[in-house]
Amino acid sequence: MSETLALLVALPVLTALVPVVLGRIWQRAGWTVAFVGTVLHLALVVQLARAIRVEGTVSYAVGNFAPPIGIELVGDWISATLVGLVSIITLIVLIFERDRNDSSDAFYSELLLLTAGLSGIFVTGDLFNLYVFLEITGLATYALVATNPSPRAAVASLKYLLVGTIGASLYLLGVGYLYISTGTLNMADLSQQLAEVGYTSPLILTGFVLIMIGLGVKTALFPLHTWQPDAYTESSDSVTVHIAALVSTAAAYAIFRVTFAVFTPSFASAVPVALDALTIAALLSIILGSVFAIMQTNLKRMLAYSSVSQFGLVIVGVSVINETALVGSLVHLVGHAVMKAGLFIAIGGLSIVAGGYELEDMRGIAQRAPILSAGFAVLAFALVGVPPAVGFVGKWNIVLGAINSGDWIVAVVVVTSTLLTLAYFARVIERMYFNSPINIDQTAATDGGQARPSVPFQTRALVSILAFASVSFGLVAIQFIAAITPIVGGYLT
Amino acid sequence: MTDIASLRPLAAVMIPFVGIFAIIAARSRPNIREAATILTALSTLAVIGSLVPAVLNGTVHVFRLGVFVPGIEIALRADALGMLFALLASLLWLITSFYSIGYMRGLDEHAQTRYFASFAASVGTAVGVAFASNLIALYIFYELLTVATYPLVTHDETQTARRAGRKYLAYTFGGGIAVLTGTAIVFWTTGSVTFTAGGIAALGTTDPVIARAGFALLAGGFGVKAALIPVHSWLPDAMVAPTPVSGLLHAVAVVKSGVFGIARTVLDVYGPATVGDLGVGIVLATVAGATILIASIIALRQDNLKRRLAYSTISQLSYIVLGLGLLSPAALIGGLLHIPAHAFMKLTLFFCAGAIHVETHTDNISEMAGIGRRMPLTMAAFGVAALGMAGLPLVAGFVSKWYLLIGSVESGGVGGVFALVLLTSGILNIGYFWPVVYQAFFETQNNADSKPVIEFNMGGRTARTDGGTESENSMTASPVSESNTNQPESPGSHAGSSNYAVDRHPSDHHAESADDASSHMEGTRAWKEPALGNESTWFMLGPIAIAAFGAILIGILPAEMIFLRLINIIVAGVTGVSL
């Protein structure tokens, strides 16, 4: 059943055509098609998981061309979990979005295309294939950011397009360098060929640097992150949830795959300076991301900078080349997606009650929106790293791994990031719970309906579920760790 | 010591959390909500109490929760040291719940549901801290304790309260970071973080630099909550919280969890032998000794009663840390015994302060002259507890101090210095408690002595703010700042130009002048004597009486009170010496 891998990408692509066609006949076509399509996608993921449990790593040759000539799709526990994450987050976004906007059918098509692109990034085993999926993801994201009717969204989307395309093109250039020196694009084959060519060859080094810069743009590491705050802030809430949880996650996963599957830890030992540079970029992201976040008053913008910081954390776990740290990194990748999604949904709901996204709008809002505020508080503390939530498990493993490798600076910075994260979240929680509300007369002057705008039930339900998940994932993370440790160990031998 | 699997440690931790749901569900019916709190406290105490006979016999109840991070299994173990803390916390929670009811209703406070729910969460996590079987489990509950107590500190929702809350979060999370790093170091060098009586063996043989670094991080991190100088300053600011919170959490549960963490580090992670070998014990003892003295001296200058008690707490907590740092068996017993001893005494003191606040709205000592007539039972309990703090016999403080003195002399060498520190501290304790008690019973508002230690300006010259007028009253020491910059002019004395107290208060005794600042005294010049038992609600008086009585009981019959027996088991298990 290794065709599942191909179907995981093909199905959403095909389904993406349907809303535009059906939408002419039937009004709610878009939402239903997207929903059905995503449920089917989730079913495919379950199928994949079962196959992996039986056979271990599953691989599929596209078009029956055997690798390394042909394109190979690979599925192991890590990618299966992440593709599952894609399905679930898309479902969550659809449920969240249902009564909020009148989204056009194009919106749903783009959402499905984005799902296809993301699934592709997670299952591909070929570097150029990765580029294609990276660009599909990018295009879909640019379009989705621009669906928000505000004019600022268009500018944010264009900015994202320009920066993102340069990044992806640099990635392509890096792939080109590698291809020219080895003649292959398959990840597994490349890892052997690169060793034969010699890791100190300038072509290989340049290839690595270009690929990392390109992927760094997509992951929004400092200083390549500048597109992210605008894109997150100006897009509509449902889009923000989706892209915050998934797009940077996919790019970070790509960095992990390239570093470990293609370049392997032998490269790190041969040319330590390359990974040291990555570590430094990641450490700067952690610190500066948090510092910028503390300076923000718009909550969505604050969470965008928070993402910069959190992905710095993930990448630093990758770049110290240590089994424990890598495990922590992957746990945090999954956990962060869940927590960020929850936080953005909570903000979406709170902004309805508060009438805005500013920090000062949130004063005393805990009285008017108790469930959303409580969910936000739980998710915030989970992201800070209060155990037993999943945010702690990732951090602990990264710190332990860093100490194991003797990277004391990394360990100190990661541990200090807790305080920095606390700094920007504590302000919000304090305003929500311990300030008296400002006058609510702005809501009374609206359409003459109810004085208190109501938050749809599904928003509150989703926030509660995600808050609960962030804590329980921490408790069951050990199972995930047990599943991925053999894979990680395989990369490190 | 035999381990048996049991649900009871889990129950002890989970019952308060279940109680939270009950409290929130009953939010619109205050009486049911309060009943839920009492019921939860009672059940928690019952469960923990039922574990006591087992622990005294040497059986340890364990509940395994499973592996949380690779290589570390989380379990809840009711061993002797854990029982000490858990028993204390749950017992005093019950008493404090009654007190809280009286206090919150007396002041008609807002957000009482949030208050009671956070209280339950705090005690639940405190019991979790007590029963944690290794450093990671301890860290989990430690951080949760911070999160649970934050809404209580910021309860008032004023600017001061919010600032205090922020400071509290910053300090305690900072401490948590140090603990986390220390835990990672211990795990990295030894592969284990489990609490083993006598210490993890591998720590004795690893590189001393690393071992010392780990100890410094752990002790320093826990020391934030234990209010060691210089990371103590969150505690006086946290006094802005309602008094039951200050009492139970900041004199009993939160700060005691910090001390508990240090105890676990010294006794069960490193072990007294390794601590002695590394030479870090004496450093810990020195920091503790410095804290004892400095905090007592600062306490002398505080006018706000709760702040004075806060500094007293800082000082007394370091008795415990001193005992832990001196490492001899007697010192360990003394230090550990001071945990319950100080808890009962300090709780009594805080309850009294709270009762005074509710009944008369006075917070400053300078306004409390003659209050013994208004609240005789309260001030009597205050007096008893104050005696205990100073270390006088018959009250709990004496027993722990006795062991500490023996222990400091026993550890030889520098130990004598610490014995001196303890004795000096006793005198200082009397120095800052005696005036309160004396003026309560033996003075009246009309006839009060001045307080030069509180009032005098450090640095000599009176600081004048520009453009303002001189204040008419001498007694307005600002409660929030530690350095008093007010002008000590006495009522009725108009020798304004002199800067020396002795010139301005020739007889050091104020006679009442009719037009004095009665506005400042809020019209409570002459305290009216109430009927016996009528001075305050019994919700508050009862707990005060019980806490004071408990302090006396520990002082008279320490062995019968379970705490000393538990402590003997602990110390025997760790050092092999039974006293």
Added chain:
Amino acid sequence: MLELIGTHYSYFAYVALVGIGLYAVIESSNLVKKLIGLNIFQVGIFLFFITGGYITGGVPPRVAEGGGPYVSPLPQVLILTAIVVGVSLTAVGLALIVRIYEEYGTLDEKVLSEAQINE
């Protein structure tokens, strides 16, 4: 040196194109010119790939016909894909620019940021 340029002129062209494109993206204030610069940047990269796949005296890989060294079709395929991607990106970018022009009435980046601040 001159011989290097003589034989590797394509590579120099690729570097020049990438540099010009990047410069245009950063420096132009007109949004359309930025997009054009992006295209030039991408064309430079395509040139690199194709030059990398060039074999002197190579023949198309039609094995039945026999002949000299076969040129690998892979780089050309890669570039076809990349060109398609580039076209779609340009399309999306231009659509966005049209919308921005409708909303703000300007295509100049500096005027645009002023308008956004004053909004």
